[in-house]
Amino acid sequence: MDILLSHGYFLPEDPHELKIMKPYPPLGLLYLSSYLKQKSFAVEIFDGTFQTQAQFAHVLSTKAPKLVGLYTNLMTKFNVLEMIRQAKAQHCIVIVGGPDPPYYAEAYLNFGADVVVMGEGEQTLEELIPILSQEKFAQLGAIAGIVFKDEHGQVQRTPARPLLPNLDVLPMPDRAAIDLKKYVETWRRHHGKGAISLITSRGCPYSCTWCSHSVFGKTLRKRNAKLVVDEVEMIRAEYQPDMLWYADDVFNINHKWLFDYAAELKRRNIQIPFECICRADRMNEDIIRTLKGMHCFRVWLGSESGSQRLLDLMKRGVKAEQVQAMTRLAKRYGIETGMFLMWGFEDENEDDVAQTVEHVKKANPDLVLTTVSYPIKGTEYYRRMAEQNLIVSKGEWTSMNDRDYRLAGRHSKRYYDFVNRWMYNELALQRLHESGNGAWLQRARKKINAQLGKLGMRWTAKEKEA
Incomplete structure (x- = not known):
């Protein structure tokens, strides 16, 4: 060996x-x-x-x-x-x-x-x-x-090594070296669908201030569409998954590549449901229609915030209205939508939070995952927080990671728990309103819980994490 x-x-x-x-x-x-x-x-x-x-x-x-x-x-x-x-x-x-x-x-x-x-x-x-x-x-x-x-x-x-310019020189991942069927079986047993992941690219050309590019860099490099379909055919033959996860940072950046890939999947009659991460500013009706035709069942959008001020501070390069429109459009095509949100970024205030809650209601995604922002070393976000002496480390390097950093003056974890309570219940109310479903008692409970979330924010507003 x-x-x-x-x-x-x-x-x-x-x-x-x-x-x-x-x-x-x-x-x-x-x-x-x-x-x-x-x-x-x-x-x-x-x-x-x-x-x-x-x-x-x-x-x-x-x-x-x-x-x-x-x-x-x-x-x-x-x-x-x-x-x-x-x-x-x-x-x-x-x-x-x-x-x-x-x-x-x-x-x-x-x-x-x-x-x-x-x-x-x-x-x-x-x-x-x-x-x-x-x-x-x-x-x-x-x-x-x-x-x-x-x-x-x-x-x-030593000097940095140039990124691999041509990913097609790489052989397929060595899936035979591990017990991949156990992964598929675990997913199927616990979630009803056996899943396998693959990538079609490396690198992300965007400059979101909180995102690390330490491995694959900022240069988007796509694999040949036909070679990716070869890999999918092999996966289908060897492992019979019920779904795929395209683990690219962003799946829909290169439109020509996506259309070519969709055409090759169709030519070979490959119809495996999948989920992926997309950017709203790189979506339109043609892209969504193509994703649906490829059997995309869920698309995740990195929304992060509904405050345009914060989105611009993050250098996201996207408008909140684009996220709302593309989320709604994907749902009309029968694609489930997921949204990522980030609380506590830089100088986020209650008005920014309120704008984000309204943003989520307008978009009405099927799933929302939230996190409280943390500065990853090497990112612009980390540098800006460090320059302001806001990063607080409460332990030795061996006992903490970047998620354990605290930002001086930022709200406490309890505060953001109440933010989530407000947001999730407002979203639930929006869904009941749009569907016309829900008894008055169900609506009343959601409304009370939303108000309790807002009250909790006020009760904990003076609590700081560091």
């Missing part, structure tokens, strides 16, 4: 994820595996999704890999730190990559990692594996896109 690849998502050890039961396979690692195998490397994957950290430790002790590559994001960071500790205890050379390490590279190195990969990992690992396997550490400086410590213990950063 030249390298053991793994990640830090352990479903059996995560009470929150056990309630949700919507696991997706580690596509990034599967791409690395297929690419490296194509280059004649011996690769194994420890897929921890349905296993435990104790089982990972057992694999380390029994297989004794010299190189271990770990993918990490801010949600899996704590597990990955433990995996680094376990790997170093077995004298492995540890490589870490993914969206979290680039802006905390020195911290990961200090904890025990030997090399941090910045950005896409395929070509970097192709060059790293021979050097690390032969312990030619003096040659690390010649590899683009990494951070490491030299023989004097000094942190060295």
